[in-house]
Amino acid sequence: MNIKTFDLNLLRVFDAIYAERNVSRAASVAGLSQPAMSNALLRLRKACSDALFVRTTGGMEPTALADELIGPVRQALAILQQSLERPNGFEPKASERTFKILLSDAGEGIVLPRLISAVLREAPHVRIEALRRPNDQYQQLLQSGEADLAIGNLAFLKSGFYQQRLFGDPYCCLARKRHPFIGPGFPLQAFLTAQHVAVATGNADDLVERALSKMRAKRDVILRVTHYHVAADVVERSNLVVTVPRNAARNARGVQILPVPLSIPAADVRQFWHRRAHKDPANQWLRGTLAKLAFD
DNA sequence: CGTGAGACAATACCAAGGGA
DNA sequence: TCCCTTGGTATTGTCTCACG
Numbered sequence: 192m193n194i195k196t197f198d199l200n201l202l203r204v205f206d207a208i209y210a211e212r213n214v215s216r217a218a219s220v221a222g223l224s225q226p227a228m229s230n231a232l233l234r235l236r237k238a239c240s241d242a243l244f245v246r247t248t249g250g251m252e253p254t255a256l257a258d259e260l261i262g263p264v265r266q267a268l269a270i271l272q273q274s275l276e277r278p279n280g281f282e283p284k285a286s287e288r289t290f291k292i293l294l295s296d297a298g299e300g301i302v303l304p305r306l307i308s309a310v311l312r313e314a315p316h317v318r319i320e321a322l323r324r325p326n327d328q329y330q331q332l333l334q335s336g337e338a339d340l341a342i343g344n345l346a347f348l349k350s351g352f353y354q355q356r357l358f359g360d361p362y363c364c365l366a367r368k369r370h371p372f373i374g375p376g377f378p379l380q381a382f383l384t385a386q387h388v389a390v391a392t393g394n395a396d397d398l399v400e401r402a403l404s405k406m407r408a409k410r411d412v413i414l415r416v417t418h419y420h421v422a423a424d425v426v427e428r429s430n431l432v433v434t435v436p437r438n439a440a441r442n443a444r445g446v447q448i449l450p451v452p453l454s455i456p457a458a459d460v461r462q463f464w465h466r467r468a469h470k471d472p473a474n475q476w477l478r479g480t481l482a483k484l485a486f487d
Numbered sequence: 488c489g490t491g492a493g494a495c496a497a498t499a500c501c502a503a504g505g506g507a
Numbered sequence: 508t509c510c511c512t513t514g515g516t517a518t519t520g521t522c523t524c525a526c527g
Contacts, residue, residue, distance in 0.1 A: 198512090214496060227514045229497055234513095246496070248523070 197238055202264050204231040205243070209261050212250035281472035283314035290477050291320045293329055293341035295392055295419070298460070301360075301438040302342055305484045313480065326392065333465040339474055342481070344394050344436075344458040353469055354461045355478065358486035360436040361457040362395050364449040365426045373432065377449040379408075387412045388422045388433040395434045398455040436460075460486075 207217035208228075218228030236243055239260075244251035253261070294302060299321050310317050322338055329348060332338040341348065342357065364382070366373040373381050389396040389412045396412075403410060414431065416422050419439035426433050427445040436458045440448050462481055468474040 200513095215494085224515060225496075226498080226516075229495095230514075233497080246522080251496085 198234065201231060201235045201238065202268060204228065205235055205257070205260070205264055206268060208232060208244055208251060209253055209257060212244075212252070214251060281476045283317065283476060285316070286314055286473065287316045287318075288473055289318040289320055290340070290473075291322050291338045293322045293324060293332060293338045293343075295323075295343050298342050299323075300420075300441060301460075301486060302357075302481070302484075305486065306481060309480050309484060314476075329463075333463065334467070336465075336467065339464070339468060340477060340481075341463040342460065344460055345463055346394070348463045351466055352463050353466065354463045355482060356459055356461050357481060357484070358460050359457045360438050360460050362398070362434055362451050362455055363437050363440055364432055364434050364451050365423055365440055365443060365446045366432045366449060367427050367430065368445055368447055370430055370447070373447070373449070375447070375449070377452055379452040382432070382452045383408055383410055385410075385432040386430065387414075388425050388431045389415045390419055390422050390433065390435065391415055391417050393419065393436070393439075394458060395436065395455075399434050399451070399453060402453040402455050 203221055204217070204223075207221045208214060211217040211220060214228050214232060215225045218225045221228065223231070232244070239256065241256045242254055243257045244253055246252075292302075303319070303321060307319060310319060322332070324332060324338075326345070326347060329338075329341050329345065330352075333341060333348075333352065344360075348354070364377065366377075366385070373385065387410050399410070414425065416425065419433075419435050420442075422433040422435065423440065423443040423446060425431055427443070434451055437448075440446070462478060464474060464478065
């Protein structure tokens with residue numbers, strides 16, 4: 192038998208005849224005329240190279256091959272039926288789904304603690320997996336369904352994506368507590384004199400560079416790292432300065448949290464999802480749960 | 488035991504729909 | 508437009524069973 196050319200409707204025909212032991216009744220069950228059913232049986236017989244059912248005084252009795260096939264056929268039909276009749280709703284209490292969320296390290300720190308406590312309350316069997324990937328992979332991961340959501344200040348996600356603002360996150364500067372020339376005032380001159388750490392995955396440094404170029408000013412970046420918490424550690428042990436979202440500095444110890452002496456807008460932290468997930472009830476539930484969280 | 492009626496599967500033929 | 512597939516109606520073939 193060639194599965195590529197096999198008419199899967201014939202599985203329903205097979206199941207109906209097996210159950211009814213009668214072609215006419217099977218036809219009525221399957222919503223066909225008796226001759227159409229008989230013709231379908233003929234095609235099944237050709238496909239299987241077996242009579243499948245033989246006429247006896249007790250009705251159409253299955254052959255050994257038919258007895259062998261009925262189990263797998265019914266299993267396959269049941270799986271199909273279950274899949275097609277999948278309820279439209281998402282049941283948080285019963286779901287064992289794993290949600291994959293793209294987050295920055297700053298995002299993990301602020302979002303995950305709040306999200307997981309809400310999830311544990313409403314959906315005790317749901318799992319959350321935080322994914323850390325380069326920005327240029329976000330689009331593909333959301334598109335393919337490998338990630339359910341992305342959270343952050345992700346202006347590069349545009350066509351094909353929906354978004355919803357979760358909270359605003361103003362930027363701040365970090366410098367170590369016993370810094371030789373940086374204290375509570377932190378004027379622009381001190382910012383320009385200091386040596387800086389830049390964080391590749393965030394937007395803070397782009398905004399800083401743009402603000403500086405408008406003023407025709409420059410700063411000295413001597414280190415580039417990939418994560419905010421690494422930058423905070425570096426700052427604590429050196430005289431370097433870093434610009435980070437306020438929430439990324441929440442757990443920083445041994446550093447001064449200073450206002451940025453430049454005019455840069457606060458980070459707009461949003462959740463992004465691909466249009467393929469827009470109507471997925473599970474994804475809708477997750478988005479709704481995130482939207483209800485208080486981030487202030 | 489032969490015969491006719493009824494039930495049921497199979498076949499003949501036609502129409503509709505979809506793909507090349 | 509043609510060809511193929513599928514399902515419809517009409518019909519035939521086969522089997523069983525009751526009855527004389």
